[in-house]
Amino acid sequence: MKLKSVFTLALLSLASATFAQETAEAPLQISGSVDTYFKYDFAKAPNIKTYFANEQNSVSIGMIDLALKKTTGKASFVGELSFGPRGQAQSILPSGDGESFHIQNLYVNYAFTDKFTMTAGYMGTFIGYEVISPVANFNYSTSYLFGAGPFQNAGIKGTYAFSDKVSLMLGLFNDWNAYQDLNGVSSVGAQLMVSPVKGWTAYINVLNGYHSAGGYGSGTIVDLTTTYQVTDKFKLGLNAADYSASNDNGGYTGAALYPQYAFTPAVSLGLRGEYFNLKGVAGAADAGIISGTLSANIKAGGLTFIPEVRFDNDKDYTQSFFKSDGITPTKSASQFSLAAVYAF
Secondary structure, three states: OHHHHHHHHHHHHHHHHHHHHHOOEOOOEEEEEEEEEEEEEOOOOOOOOOOOOOOOOEEEEEEEEEEEEEEEOOEEEEEEEEEOHHHOOOOOOOOOOOOOOEEEEEEEEEEOOOOEEEEEEEEEOOOOOOOOOHHHOOOOOOOHHHHHOOOEEEEEEEEEEOOOOEEEEEEEEOOOOOOOOOOOOOEEEEEEEEEEEOOEEEEEEEEEEEEOHHHOEEEEEEEEEEEEEOOOOEEEEEEEEEEEEHHHOOEEEEEEEEEEEEEEOOEEEEEEEEEEEEEOOOOOOOEEEEEEEEEEEEEEOOEEEEEEEEEEEEOOOOOOOEOOOOOOEOOEEEEEEEEEEEEO
16 A cells, blocks of 8 residues: 555656646746937938938937747747837838837747647748848848838748758738738748758748738749858858739849858948849839948947948939939938947
């Protein structure tokens, strides 16, 4: 009897330990950022309109970003809110309902196995290289490719990791940047991740469906995003994308290259060279833009200073650059900015 009691206690202890592991709660994680900047356009007026850092000769604010994350066993959630121009009016169409914040992320996640995970809610897009929050970008101003693509995707997706080098995501999504899709779930998306060698990761992304903004209607984006840590100091990134609207209704194509060199852990220099082409509609001529952005990242604890110069050239006058009189069109524009980004 005594032996049976000891054996029973041992089984109960093992079961309790197993249950505790499955339902173990990680502490609530809180992270975020704040950013501010000064920008001067050499035409003495706002000229390069790429969503963020548009004010001229002004000390301006970007956004306050607050993110919460918690994991309990196999389930987790992420909630992220932003306040300020970069996270609100400059990155999503006004809703007209008086909201004083913007939801960057709001989704739940469940890991059915070590390899298969499902996620549902409102998520930062899987398309492209750059994101809204300046913390994850090397350059402070953003690319034309970033502004042309989606910012967020609401929907449900499943991700299967075949190994630590290959994974596949498939999902159903709303219209771009929409909390609620009044037209119904309209898009199908997929992402293939491959990491063939240490330090090199590539994402091949596809999104097909209805897109109400921009007058495109239905269309398909094919997007490649890849980074390669060539050495401890040198990193190379690439983003290439093509969006084709149905019925010859235009679209865009482009590529951006991101070489970056770290002189020390606290000082890095990076270049973004971009070509962006707006496709003509129904046989109209295409319009090409070339942009070069040179940025430094100077770190001091959680604070990063980003001095930056940018030169854009538009041979077809698509972007409506103007000379200092604000009237005469010109093919080129240039600006300087100094940003301060604090991440916690």
